Amino acid sequence: MSRKQLVNGRADTALDAEDRGLAYGDGLFETVAVYRGRLCLWDYHMDRLLDGARRLGLPEPPLATLKEEARFLTERVDRGVLKVVYTRGSSEGRGYLPPSRPIPTRILTLYNPPAIPPERWHGVDVRLCRTRISIQPRLAGIKHLNRLEQVMARSEWRDTAIAEGLMLDADGLIVEGTATNVFAVRSRTLLTPPLTHAGVAGVMRRWVLEQAEGFGLRVEERGFYPEELRQMDELFLTNSLIGLWPVRSVAGTQLPVGPVSRGYLEQMAGRGLTPLVGRSEIPGERR
Protein backbone atom coordinates (compact mmCIF):
# COMPACT_ATOMS: atom_id res chain seq x y z
CA MET A 1 0.00 0.00 0.00
CA SER A 2 1.43 3.35 -0.99
CA ARG A 3 1.70 5.69 1.94
CA LYS A 4 2.85 9.24 2.20
CA GLN A 5 2.65 10.65 5.64
CA LEU A 6 3.65 13.69 7.68
CA VAL A 7 3.65 13.57 11.48
CA ASN A 8 3.99 17.11 12.83
CA GLY A 9 5.47 18.17 9.52
CA ARG A 10 8.09 15.44 9.31
CA ALA A 11 8.05 12.52 6.87
CA ASP A 12 7.35 9.79 9.37
CA THR A 13 5.01 6.89 9.98
CA ALA A 14 5.33 6.70 13.75
CA LEU A 15 3.55 8.37 16.60
CA ASP A 16 4.42 8.74 20.27
CA ALA A 17 2.70 5.76 21.90
CA GLU A 18 1.57 8.08 24.71
CA ASP A 19 -0.44 10.35 22.45
CA ARG A 20 -3.86 11.14 23.92
CA GLY A 21 -5.34 10.41 20.51
CA LEU A 22 -4.53 6.78 21.21
CA ALA A 23 -5.09 6.79 24.97
CA TYR A 24 -8.56 8.34 24.90
CA GLY A 25 -9.47 9.11 21.31
CA ASP A 26 -8.80 12.70 22.37
CA GLY A 27 -8.76 14.34 18.96
CA LEU A 28 -10.41 14.89 15.59
CA PHE A 29 -10.05 13.82 11.99
CA GLU A 30 -11.01 14.78 8.46
CA THR A 31 -11.09 12.71 5.30
CA VAL A 32 -10.49 14.94 2.30
CA ALA A 33 -11.02 13.96 -1.32
CA VAL A 34 -8.13 14.94 -3.62
CA TYR A 35 -8.88 15.50 -7.30
CA ARG A 36 -6.48 16.89 -9.91
CA GLY A 37 -4.26 18.32 -7.20
CA ARG A 38 -7.20 20.08 -5.51
CA LEU A 39 -8.24 19.53 -1.89
CA CYS A 40 -12.00 19.16 -2.38
CA LEU A 41 -14.21 21.10 0.04
CA TRP A 42 -11.11 21.99 2.06
CA ASP A 43 -12.71 25.05 3.69
CA TYR A 44 -15.67 22.98 4.88
CA HIS A 45 -13.30 20.42 6.36
CA MET A 46 -11.37 23.15 8.16
CA ASP A 47 -14.59 24.76 9.43
CA ARG A 48 -15.57 21.46 11.03
CA LEU A 49 -12.08 20.89 12.42
CA LEU A 50 -12.15 24.38 14.00
CA ASP A 51 -15.57 23.74 15.47
CA GLY A 52 -14.46 20.38 16.85
CA ALA A 53 -11.32 21.88 18.40
CA ARG A 54 -13.39 24.58 20.06
CA ARG A 55 -15.87 22.04 21.41
CA LEU A 56 -13.13 19.74 22.78
CA GLY A 57 -11.05 22.62 24.14
CA LEU A 58 -8.12 21.83 21.83
CA PRO A 59 -5.76 24.58 20.71
CA GLU A 60 -6.87 26.18 17.45
CA PRO A 61 -5.65 24.06 14.53
CA PRO A 62 -2.85 25.78 12.54
CA LEU A 63 -4.82 26.15 9.31
CA ALA A 64 -2.03 27.64 7.22
CA THR A 65 0.39 24.88 8.23
CA LEU A 66 -2.19 22.18 7.62
CA LYS A 67 -2.87 23.55 4.15
CA GLU A 68 0.83 23.79 3.35
CA GLU A 69 1.41 20.20 4.46
CA ALA A 70 -1.69 18.99 2.66
CA ARG A 71 -0.49 20.65 -0.54
CA PHE A 72 2.97 19.18 -0.15
CA LEU A 73 1.48 15.68 -0.04
CA THR A 74 -1.08 16.17 -2.82
CA GLU A 75 0.44 18.66 -5.28
CA ARG A 76 0.71 16.32 -8.25
CA VAL A 77 -1.92 13.83 -7.12
CA ASP A 78 -4.67 13.22 -9.65
CA ARG A 79 -6.98 11.16 -7.41
CA GLY A 80 -6.49 10.43 -3.74
CA VAL A 81 -7.70 10.67 -0.18
CA LEU A 82 -6.00 12.79 2.44
CA LYS A 83 -6.65 11.97 6.06
CA VAL A 84 -5.94 14.67 8.63
CA VAL A 85 -5.75 13.68 12.32
CA TYR A 86 -5.43 16.37 15.00
CA THR A 87 -5.01 15.26 18.63
CA ARG A 88 -4.33 16.83 22.01
CA GLY A 89 -0.79 15.41 21.84
CA SER A 90 1.07 13.55 24.54
CA SER A 91 -0.01 13.60 28.15
CA GLU A 92 2.19 14.72 30.99
CA GLY A 93 1.86 11.26 32.50
CA ARG A 94 -1.45 9.44 32.69
CA GLY A 95 -4.93 10.70 33.42
CA TYR A 96 -7.98 12.20 31.77
CA LEU A 97 -7.22 15.79 32.80
CA PRO A 98 -5.82 17.49 29.70
CA PRO A 99 -2.45 19.19 30.08
CA SER A 100 -2.87 22.91 30.69
CA ARG A 101 -0.72 23.71 27.65
CA PRO A 102 -1.17 20.82 25.24
CA ILE A 103 1.08 20.48 22.20
CA PRO A 104 -1.26 19.00 19.57
CA THR A 105 -0.21 16.30 17.15
CA ARG A 106 -1.10 16.52 13.46
CA ILE A 107 -0.87 13.54 11.14
CA LEU A 108 -1.55 13.85 7.42
CA THR A 109 -1.69 10.69 5.37
CA LEU A 110 -2.29 10.31 1.66
CA TYR A 111 -4.08 7.20 0.39
CA ASN A 112 -5.08 5.92 -2.98
CA PRO A 113 -8.80 6.34 -3.62
CA PRO A 114 -10.83 3.29 -2.58
CA ALA A 115 -11.90 0.85 -5.30
CA ILE A 116 -15.69 1.02 -5.31
CA PRO A 117 -17.93 -0.85 -7.79
CA PRO A 118 -19.24 1.84 -10.19
CA GLU A 119 -22.82 0.53 -10.02
CA ARG A 120 -23.09 1.85 -6.45
CA TRP A 121 -23.82 5.31 -7.83
CA HIS A 122 -26.86 3.88 -9.59
CA GLY A 123 -28.37 2.62 -6.35
CA VAL A 124 -27.24 0.72 -3.26
CA ASP A 125 -28.75 -1.83 -0.93
CA VAL A 126 -28.56 -0.85 2.72
CA ARG A 127 -29.19 -2.58 6.02
CA LEU A 128 -30.31 -1.43 9.46
CA CYS A 129 -27.59 -1.86 12.09
CA ARG A 130 -28.29 -3.41 15.46
CA THR A 131 -25.66 -1.19 17.09
CA ARG A 132 -27.35 2.02 18.16
CA ILE A 133 -25.77 5.46 18.24
CA SER A 134 -25.68 6.85 21.75
CA ILE A 135 -27.04 10.26 22.60
CA GLN A 136 -24.30 12.73 23.54
CA PRO A 137 -24.97 16.39 22.76
CA ARG A 138 -21.46 17.39 23.92
CA LEU A 139 -19.90 15.43 21.05
CA ALA A 140 -22.66 15.50 18.43
CA GLY A 141 -21.77 16.86 15.01
CA ILE A 142 -17.97 16.84 15.37
CA LYS A 143 -15.69 14.25 13.81
CA HIS A 144 -13.85 13.03 16.89
CA LEU A 145 -11.72 9.91 17.28
CA ASN A 146 -14.21 7.96 19.47
CA ARG A 147 -15.58 5.76 16.71
CA LEU A 148 -16.20 2.40 18.35
CA GLU A 149 -19.92 2.60 17.69
CA GLN A 150 -19.23 2.92 13.98
CA VAL A 151 -16.68 0.10 14.13
CA MET A 152 -19.19 -2.15 15.92
CA ALA A 153 -21.95 -1.26 13.46
CA ARG A 154 -19.71 -1.76 10.42
CA SER A 155 -18.58 -5.13 11.84
CA GLU A 156 -22.14 -6.43 11.59
CA TRP A 157 -21.75 -7.43 7.93
CA ARG A 158 -19.09 -8.40 5.39
CA ASP A 159 -21.43 -9.09 2.46
CA THR A 160 -20.19 -6.68 -0.23
CA ALA A 161 -23.70 -6.58 -1.73
CA ILE A 162 -24.63 -4.39 1.25
CA ALA A 163 -23.07 -0.99 0.72
CA GLU A 164 -23.87 0.68 4.02
CA GLY A 165 -25.75 0.30 7.30
CA LEU A 166 -28.09 2.84 8.84
CA MET A 167 -27.73 3.51 12.55
CA LEU A 168 -30.62 4.40 14.85
CA ASP A 169 -30.59 6.27 18.14
CA ALA A 170 -32.10 4.91 21.35
CA ASP A 171 -35.54 6.14 20.23
CA GLY A 172 -35.29 4.20 16.97
CA LEU A 173 -34.85 7.28 14.78
CA ILE A 174 -32.39 7.05 11.89
CA VAL A 175 -29.31 9.23 12.60
CA GLU A 176 -26.84 8.38 9.84
CA GLY A 177 -24.98 5.59 8.07
CA THR A 178 -21.80 4.17 9.59
CA ALA A 179 -19.73 6.47 7.33
CA THR A 180 -22.37 8.55 5.56
CA ASN A 181 -25.11 11.08 6.19
CA VAL A 182 -28.61 10.22 5.11
CA PHE A 183 -31.18 12.28 3.25
CA ALA A 184 -34.76 11.61 2.21
CA VAL A 185 -36.87 13.46 -0.33
CA ARG A 186 -40.61 13.72 0.10
CA SER A 187 -42.89 16.06 -1.86
CA ARG A 188 -40.08 18.52 -2.67
CA THR A 189 -38.85 18.54 0.92
CA LEU A 190 -35.31 17.42 1.68
CA LEU A 191 -35.27 15.68 5.05
CA THR A 192 -32.13 14.90 7.05
CA PRO A 193 -31.70 14.00 10.72
CA PRO A 194 -30.58 16.83 13.02
CA LEU A 195 -27.11 16.41 14.53
CA THR A 196 -27.72 18.04 17.89
CA HIS A 197 -27.70 14.84 19.93
CA ALA A 198 -25.68 12.37 17.81
CA GLY A 199 -24.04 12.00 14.41
CA VAL A 200 -21.37 13.72 12.32
CA ALA A 201 -21.93 16.93 10.40
CA GLY A 202 -20.55 15.72 7.07
CA VAL A 203 -18.98 18.24 4.72
CA MET A 204 -20.94 16.77 1.79
CA ARG A 205 -24.09 16.99 3.92
CA ARG A 206 -23.42 20.71 4.31
CA TRP A 207 -22.87 21.14 0.59
CA VAL A 208 -26.06 19.22 -0.24
CA LEU A 209 -28.07 21.37 2.19
CA GLU A 210 -26.63 24.57 0.75
CA GLN A 211 -27.61 23.52 -2.79
CA ALA A 212 -31.15 22.51 -1.86
CA GLU A 213 -32.75 25.82 -2.68
CA GLY A 214 -31.29 25.71 -6.19
CA PHE A 215 -33.10 22.41 -6.68
CA GLY A 216 -36.35 23.92 -5.47
CA LEU A 217 -36.21 21.85 -2.29
CA ARG A 218 -37.33 22.92 1.14
CA VAL A 219 -35.01 21.65 3.91
CA GLU A 220 -36.30 20.07 7.09
CA GLU A 221 -33.92 18.72 9.72
CA ARG A 222 -35.81 15.98 11.46
CA GLY A 223 -35.27 12.33 12.23
CA PHE A 224 -37.41 9.62 10.73
CA TYR A 225 -38.14 6.01 11.54
CA PRO A 226 -37.35 3.06 9.28
CA GLU A 227 -41.12 2.52 8.98
CA GLU A 228 -41.43 5.93 7.29
CA LEU A 229 -39.01 5.03 4.50
CA ARG A 230 -41.66 3.50 2.24
CA GLN A 231 -43.35 6.91 2.08
CA MET A 232 -40.23 8.63 0.76
CA ASP A 233 -39.78 9.61 -2.88
CA GLU A 234 -36.00 9.13 -2.64
CA LEU A 235 -33.34 8.24 -0.13
CA PHE A 236 -29.64 8.89 -0.55
CA LEU A 237 -26.35 8.78 1.34
CA THR A 238 -23.48 11.23 1.19
CA ASN A 239 -19.90 11.65 2.27
CA SER A 240 -16.82 13.51 1.11
CA LEU A 241 -15.49 10.59 -0.95
CA ILE A 242 -18.47 8.84 -2.49
CA GLY A 243 -20.30 12.09 -3.05
CA LEU A 244 -23.78 10.54 -3.15
CA TRP A 245 -25.23 7.07 -3.43
CA PRO A 246 -28.94 6.71 -4.17
CA VAL A 247 -30.50 4.03 -1.97
CA ARG A 248 -32.60 1.47 -3.82
CA SER A 249 -33.44 -0.71 -0.84
CA VAL A 250 -33.28 -0.64 2.97
CA ALA A 251 -33.52 -4.01 4.70
CA GLY A 252 -35.53 -5.31 1.75
CA THR A 253 -37.85 -2.32 1.35
CA GLN A 254 -37.51 -1.06 -2.25
CA LEU A 255 -37.11 2.65 -2.97
CA PRO A 256 -37.04 4.49 -6.29
CA VAL A 257 -33.85 6.17 -7.52
CA GLY A 258 -35.05 9.61 -8.47
CA PRO A 259 -34.31 12.98 -10.01
CA VAL A 260 -32.94 14.68 -6.88
CA SER A 261 -30.17 12.10 -6.47
CA ARG A 262 -29.43 12.40 -10.17
CA GLY A 263 -29.40 16.20 -10.05
CA TYR A 264 -26.98 16.30 -7.15
CA LEU A 265 -24.67 13.78 -8.82
CA GLU A 266 -24.64 15.90 -11.99
CA GLN A 267 -23.59 18.93 -9.95
CA MET A 268 -20.92 16.95 -8.11
CA ALA A 269 -19.50 15.61 -11.37
CA GLY A 270 -19.58 19.06 -12.98
CA ARG A 271 -17.78 20.72 -10.08
CA GLY A 272 -15.31 17.87 -9.49
CA LEU A 273 -16.26 17.59 -5.82
CA THR A 274 -14.75 14.12 -5.54
CA PRO A 275 -12.57 12.07 -7.90
CA LEU A 276 -15.04 9.20 -7.64
CA VAL A 277 -17.98 10.94 -9.33
CA GLY A 278 -17.82 11.50 -13.09
CA ARG A 279 -20.44 11.37 -15.86
CA SER A 280 -20.70 7.58 -15.69
CA GLU A 281 -21.71 7.78 -12.04
CA ILE A 282 -24.95 9.56 -12.91
CA PRO A 283 -27.92 7.16 -12.95
CA GLY A 284 -29.58 6.96 -16.36
CA GLU A 285 -26.46 8.04 -18.24
CA ARG A 286 -24.36 5.19 -19.68
CA ARG A 287 -25.41 2.47 -17.23
Add this chain to the structure above:
Amino acid sequence: MSRKQLVNGRADTALDAEDRGLAYGDGLFETVAVYRGRLCLWDYHMDRLLDGARRLGLPEPPLATLKEEARFLTERVDRGVLKVVYTRGSSEGRGYLPPSRPIPTRILTLYNPPAIPPERWHGVDVRLCRTRISIQPRLAGIKHLNRLEQVMARSEWRDTAIAEGLMLDADGLIVEGTATNVFAVRSRTLLTPPLTHAGVAGVMRRWVLEQAEGFGLRVEERGFYPEELRQMDELFLTNSLIGLWPVRSVAGTQLPVGPVSRGYLEQMAGRGLTPLVGRSEIPGERR
Protein backbone atom coordinates in the same frame (compact mmCIF):
# COMPACT_ATOMS: atom_id res chain seq x y z
CA MET B 1 9.53 11.60 33.26
CA SER B 2 10.89 8.09 33.49
CA ARG B 3 9.40 5.83 30.89
CA LYS B 4 9.83 2.17 30.21
CA GLN B 5 7.81 0.89 27.36
CA LEU B 6 7.34 -2.18 25.19
CA VAL B 7 5.49 -1.94 21.88
CA ASN B 8 4.71 -5.44 20.62
CA GLY B 9 7.50 -6.76 22.81
CA ARG B 10 10.18 -4.35 21.61
CA ALA B 11 11.65 -1.53 23.68
CA ASP B 12 10.12 1.35 21.78
CA THR B 13 8.14 4.51 22.32
CA ALA B 14 6.59 4.77 18.89
CA LEU B 15 3.46 3.40 17.33
CA ASP B 16 2.36 3.04 13.72
CA ALA B 17 0.39 6.23 13.08
CA GLU B 18 -2.22 4.15 11.25
CA ASP B 19 -3.10 2.05 14.28
CA ARG B 20 -6.85 1.67 14.70
CA GLY B 21 -6.38 2.47 18.38
CA LEU B 22 -5.63 6.01 17.27
CA ALA B 23 -7.95 6.17 14.27
CA TYR B 24 -11.10 5.00 16.09
CA GLY B 25 -10.19 4.22 19.69
CA ASP B 26 -10.53 0.63 18.53
CA GLY B 27 -9.00 -1.12 21.52
CA LEU B 28 -8.82 -1.57 25.26
CA PHE B 29 -6.62 -0.65 28.20
CA GLU B 30 -5.83 -1.62 31.76
CA THR B 31 -4.11 0.35 34.50
CA VAL B 32 -2.34 -2.03 36.86
CA ALA B 33 -0.92 -1.11 40.26
CA VAL B 34 2.60 -2.48 40.84
CA TYR B 35 3.70 -3.06 44.43
CA ARG B 36 6.88 -4.79 45.56
CA GLY B 37 7.32 -6.37 42.14
CA ARG B 38 3.77 -7.73 42.16
CA LEU B 39 1.14 -6.97 39.52
CA CYS B 40 -1.82 -6.21 41.80
CA LEU B 41 -5.16 -7.82 40.83
CA TRP B 42 -3.55 -8.97 37.57
CA ASP B 43 -6.08 -11.78 37.03
CA TYR B 44 -8.98 -9.35 37.42
CA HIS B 45 -7.39 -7.03 34.87
CA MET B 46 -6.91 -9.89 32.43
CA ASP B 47 -10.50 -11.10 32.96
CA ARG B 48 -11.76 -7.68 31.97
CA LEU B 49 -9.37 -7.45 29.02
CA LEU B 50 -10.59 -10.85 27.78
CA ASP B 51 -14.20 -9.81 28.17
CA GLY B 52 -13.54 -6.54 26.34
CA ALA B 53 -11.76 -8.33 23.48
CA ARG B 54 -14.67 -10.74 23.13
CA ARG B 55 -17.19 -7.88 23.11
CA LEU B 56 -15.24 -5.87 20.50
CA GLY B 57 -14.44 -8.92 18.39
CA LEU B 58 -10.69 -8.53 18.92
CA PRO B 59 -8.39 -11.57 18.80
CA GLU B 60 -7.95 -13.11 22.23
CA PRO B 61 -5.22 -11.24 24.12
CA PRO B 62 -2.00 -13.32 24.50
CA LEU B 63 -2.16 -13.56 28.28
CA ALA B 64 1.13 -15.43 28.76
CA THR B 65 3.01 -12.92 26.60
CA LEU B 66 1.40 -9.98 28.34
CA LYS B 67 2.36 -11.36 31.74
CA GLU B 68 5.92 -12.02 30.61
CA GLU B 69 6.27 -8.49 29.26
CA ALA B 70 4.61 -7.00 32.33
CA ARG B 71 7.03 -8.89 34.57
CA PHE B 72 9.99 -7.79 32.47
CA LEU B 73 9.05 -4.14 33.02
CA THR B 74 8.16 -4.43 36.70
CA GLU B 75 10.40 -7.15 38.17
CA ARG B 76 12.35 -4.95 40.56
CA VAL B 77 9.81 -2.16 40.81
CA ASP B 78 8.71 -1.33 44.33
CA ARG B 79 5.87 1.04 43.47
CA GLY B 80 4.58 1.80 40.02
CA VAL B 81 1.75 1.83 37.52
CA LEU B 82 1.69 -0.38 34.47
CA LYS B 83 -0.56 0.62 31.62
CA VAL B 84 -1.51 -2.06 29.11
CA VAL B 85 -3.05 -1.00 25.78
CA TYR B 86 -4.38 -3.60 23.38
CA THR B 87 -5.70 -2.46 19.99
CA ARG B 88 -6.95 -3.98 16.74
CA GLY B 89 -3.65 -2.97 15.11
CA SER B 90 -3.19 -1.23 11.80
CA SER B 91 -5.89 -1.07 9.18
CA GLU B 92 -5.51 -2.33 5.67
CA GLY B 93 -6.18 1.18 4.41
CA ARG B 94 -8.93 3.37 5.83
CA GLY B 95 -12.42 2.52 6.96
CA TYR B 96 -14.41 1.30 9.95
CA LEU B 97 -14.65 -2.32 8.78
CA PRO B 98 -12.10 -4.25 10.84
CA PRO B 99 -9.56 -6.30 8.88
CA SER B 100 -10.65 -9.93 8.67
CA ARG B 101 -7.38 -11.06 10.27
CA PRO B 102 -6.26 -8.20 12.51
CA ILE B 103 -2.78 -8.21 14.03
CA PRO B 104 -3.32 -6.55 17.41
CA THR B 105 -0.95 -4.04 18.93
CA ARG B 106 0.09 -4.27 22.58
CA ILE B 107 1.75 -1.41 24.40
CA LEU B 108 2.96 -1.77 27.96
CA THR B 109 4.20 1.34 29.74
CA LEU B 110 5.56 1.65 33.25
CA TYR B 111 4.98 4.90 35.15
CA ASN B 112 5.93 6.17 38.55
CA PRO B 113 2.99 6.16 40.94
CA PRO B 114 1.06 9.44 40.96
CA ALA B 115 1.75 11.89 43.77
CA ILE B 116 -1.53 12.15 45.68
CA PRO B 117 -2.04 14.17 48.87
CA PRO B 118 -2.30 11.58 51.68
CA GLU B 119 -5.34 13.26 53.27
CA ARG B 120 -7.45 12.11 50.34
CA TRP B 121 -7.80 8.70 51.99
CA HIS B 122 -9.40 10.42 54.96
CA GLY B 123 -12.17 11.92 52.86
CA VAL B 124 -12.49 13.78 49.57
CA ASP B 125 -14.67 16.54 48.20
CA VAL B 126 -16.40 15.67 44.98
CA ARG B 127 -18.39 17.55 42.36
CA LEU B 128 -21.17 16.64 39.96
CA CYS B 129 -20.07 16.86 36.33
CA ARG B 130 -22.16 18.57 33.70
CA THR B 131 -20.95 16.12 31.03
CA ARG B 132 -23.29 13.16 31.03
CA ILE B 133 -22.35 9.56 30.28
CA SER B 134 -24.16 8.28 27.22
CA ILE B 135 -26.12 5.06 27.26
CA GLN B 136 -24.49 2.35 25.15
CA PRO B 137 -25.10 -1.25 26.27
CA ARG B 138 -22.74 -2.59 23.57
CA LEU B 139 -19.76 -0.91 25.23
CA ALA B 140 -20.86 -0.74 28.87
CA GLY B 141 -18.54 -2.30 31.43
CA ILE B 142 -15.45 -2.69 29.25
CA LYS B 143 -12.43 -0.41 29.41
CA HIS B 144 -12.22 0.69 25.78
CA LEU B 145 -10.24 3.56 24.32
CA ASN B 146 -13.24 5.83 23.59
CA ARG B 147 -12.82 8.10 26.58
CA LEU B 148 -13.79 11.55 25.36
CA GLU B 149 -16.71 11.75 27.79
CA GLN B 150 -14.31 11.24 30.68
CA VAL B 151 -11.87 13.77 29.22
CA MET B 152 -14.67 16.32 28.83
CA ALA B 153 -15.95 15.68 32.36
CA ARG B 154 -12.47 15.84 33.88
CA SER B 155 -11.82 19.10 32.00
CA GLU B 156 -14.61 20.78 33.94
CA TRP B 157 -12.36 21.63 36.90
CA ARG B 158 -8.71 22.22 37.78
CA ASP B 159 -9.22 23.07 41.45
CA THR B 160 -7.09 20.45 43.25
CA ALA B 161 -9.39 20.68 46.29
CA ILE B 162 -11.90 18.70 44.22
CA ALA B 163 -10.67 15.13 44.01
CA GLU B 164 -13.17 13.67 41.58
CA GLY B 165 -16.36 14.36 39.65
CA LEU B 166 -19.42 12.14 39.52
CA MET B 167 -21.01 11.54 36.15
CA LEU B 168 -24.74 11.05 35.59
CA ASP B 169 -26.54 9.29 32.78
CA ALA B 170 -29.28 10.90 30.69
CA ASP B 171 -31.84 10.04 33.39
CA GLY B 172 -29.80 11.83 36.05
CA LEU B 173 -28.68 8.66 37.82
CA ILE B 174 -25.11 8.52 39.11
CA VAL B 175 -23.04 6.05 37.04
CA GLU B 176 -19.44 6.52 38.20
CA GLY B 177 -16.66 9.04 38.73
CA THR B 178 -14.52 10.16 35.80
CA ALA B 179 -11.87 7.57 36.81
CA THR B 180 -13.51 5.74 39.71
CA ASN B 181 -16.46 3.55 40.59
CA VAL B 182 -18.86 4.75 43.23
CA PHE B 183 -20.39 2.92 46.20
CA ALA B 184 -22.89 3.96 48.82
CA VAL B 185 -23.67 2.27 52.12
CA ARG B 186 -27.16 2.43 53.59
CA SER B 187 -28.40 0.30 56.49
CA ARG B 188 -25.87 -2.49 55.90
CA THR B 189 -26.56 -2.51 52.16
CA LEU B 190 -23.75 -1.78 49.71
CA LEU B 191 -25.19 0.06 46.73
CA THR B 192 -23.38 0.55 43.43
CA PRO B 193 -24.72 1.50 39.99
CA PRO B 194 -25.19 -1.36 37.52
CA LEU B 195 -22.90 -1.28 34.48
CA THR B 196 -25.25 -2.73 31.90
CA HIS B 197 -25.89 0.52 30.04
CA ALA B 198 -22.82 2.67 30.81
CA GLY B 199 -19.68 2.77 32.94
CA VAL B 200 -16.54 0.71 33.48
CA ALA B 201 -16.42 -2.49 35.53
CA GLY B 202 -13.45 -1.54 37.71
CA VAL B 203 -11.23 -4.31 39.06
CA MET B 204 -11.32 -2.73 42.53
CA ARG B 205 -15.11 -2.53 42.23
CA ARG B 206 -15.14 -6.27 41.64
CA TRP B 207 -12.89 -6.88 44.63
CA VAL B 208 -15.04 -4.65 46.87
CA LEU B 209 -18.20 -6.48 45.82
CA GLU B 210 -16.59 -9.87 46.45
CA GLN B 211 -15.60 -8.83 49.99
CA ALA B 212 -18.99 -7.40 50.88
CA GLU B 213 -20.34 -10.55 52.48
CA GLY B 214 -17.33 -10.71 54.82
CA PHE B 215 -18.29 -7.25 56.05
CA GLY B 216 -21.87 -8.36 56.62
CA LEU B 217 -23.08 -6.21 53.73
CA ARG B 218 -25.85 -7.05 51.34
CA VAL B 219 -25.07 -5.94 47.75
CA GLU B 220 -27.57 -4.13 45.59
CA GLU B 221 -26.66 -2.98 42.08
CA ARG B 222 -28.85 0.02 41.42
CA GLY B 223 -28.35 3.59 40.38
CA PHE B 224 -29.13 6.49 42.67
CA TYR B 225 -29.79 10.18 42.24
CA PRO B 226 -27.66 12.96 43.72
CA GLU B 227 -30.70 13.88 45.84
CA GLU B 228 -30.51 10.50 47.57
CA LEU B 229 -26.95 11.04 48.76
CA ARG B 230 -27.96 12.77 52.00
CA GLN B 231 -29.73 9.57 53.06
CA MET B 232 -26.57 7.47 52.71
CA ASP B 233 -24.49 6.35 55.68
CA GLU B 234 -21.31 6.41 53.59
CA LEU B 235 -20.14 7.08 50.08
CA PHE B 236 -16.81 6.01 48.62
CA LEU B 237 -14.89 5.82 45.36
CA THR B 238 -12.61 3.05 44.14
CA ASN B 239 -10.10 2.29 41.44
CA SER B 240 -7.08 0.06 40.98
CA LEU B 241 -4.59 2.74 42.04
CA ILE B 242 -6.21 4.77 44.80
CA GLY B 243 -7.87 1.72 46.29
CA LEU B 244 -10.64 3.64 48.03
CA TRP B 245 -11.39 7.25 48.89
CA PRO B 246 -14.17 7.98 51.36
CA VAL B 247 -16.31 10.89 50.15
CA ARG B 248 -16.94 13.61 52.73
CA SER B 249 -18.89 15.96 50.47
CA VAL B 250 -20.63 15.99 47.09
CA ALA B 251 -21.31 19.40 45.62
CA GLY B 252 -21.43 20.85 49.13
CA THR B 253 -23.58 18.11 50.73
CA GLN B 254 -21.66 16.71 53.72
CA LEU B 255 -21.37 12.96 54.26
CA PRO B 256 -19.88 11.01 57.14
CA VAL B 257 -16.70 8.95 56.69
CA GLY B 258 -17.66 5.65 58.22
CA PRO B 259 -16.62 2.16 59.27
CA VAL B 260 -17.20 0.42 55.93
CA SER B 261 -14.72 2.68 54.12
CA ARG B 262 -12.29 2.19 56.99
CA GLY B 263 -12.73 -1.58 56.97
CA TYR B 264 -12.09 -1.85 53.26
CA LEU B 265 -8.99 0.34 53.49
CA GLU B 266 -7.64 -1.87 56.30
CA GLN B 267 -8.07 -4.93 54.10
CA MET B 268 -6.46 -3.20 51.12
CA ALA B 269 -3.47 -2.14 53.21
CA GLY B 270 -3.14 -5.60 54.74
CA ARG B 271 -3.19 -7.35 51.39
CA GLY B 272 -1.05 -4.79 49.58
CA LEU B 273 -3.64 -4.27 46.84
CA THR B 274 -2.10 -0.98 45.78
CA PRO B 275 1.19 0.73 46.68
CA LEU B 276 -0.74 3.88 47.59
CA VAL B 277 -2.64 2.42 50.57
CA GLY B 278 -0.72 1.71 53.77
CA ARG B 279 -1.59 2.05 57.47
CA SER B 280 -1.49 5.84 57.34
CA GLU B 281 -4.17 5.88 54.67
CA ILE B 282 -6.74 4.44 57.07
CA PRO B 283 -9.03 7.14 58.50
CA GLY B 284 -8.77 7.38 62.29
CA GLU B 285 -5.26 5.90 62.42
CA ARG B 286 -2.43 8.46 62.55
CA ARG B 287 -4.24 11.33 60.86
